[in-house]
Amino acid sequence: MTAYEISSLAASIMANFLATFTIFLTIVTAYVITAFVAGPRLTMYQLSIVNACFLTSSLIIGFLSITIYQRATSLAMQTWDLTKTTAPPIDLSWMILLLYVGLLVGSFLFMSSVRRGPNVARGAGM
Numbered sequence: 001m002t003a004y005e006i007s008s009l010a011a012s013i014m015a016n017f018l019a020t021f022t023i024f025l026t027i028v029t030a031y032v033i034t035a036f037v038a039g040p041r042l043t044m045y046q047l048s049i050v051n052a053c054f055l056t057s058s059l060i061i062g063f064l065s066i067t068i069y070q071r072a073t074s075l076a077m078q079t080w081d082l083t084k085t086t087a088p089p090i091d092l093s094w095m096i097l098l099l100y101v102g103l104l105v106g107s108f109l110f111m112s113s114v115r116r117g118p119n120v121a122r123g124a125g126m
Helices: 003-041 044-083 093-116
Strands: none
Touching: 003 044, 003 093, 044 093
């Protein structure tokens, strides 16, 4: 493949990464809105179903997103090896993973604080 073809493929794969990143943010946002609106009224059974669905879907999309990003970075590196006209691409996979983990943990902490009630969230219930 020529450098142009590899570069075009990398751009297409990066567009797929951005789409999966958007899906991940949509899943997290849906969970946070669910926590805010219905969190205090959920039974433990309903809460476990919501948490399981959220965790499963976000992990699948998160790992898929990181894999797609790594593939795009790999292709960008191949293009750079052929042309060496710009700065080499930087692999930010670990930063993206930390962002995803932070969003997941933050979402679970938000659900937990909403279920405890406003007094405990402010420290008055301790």
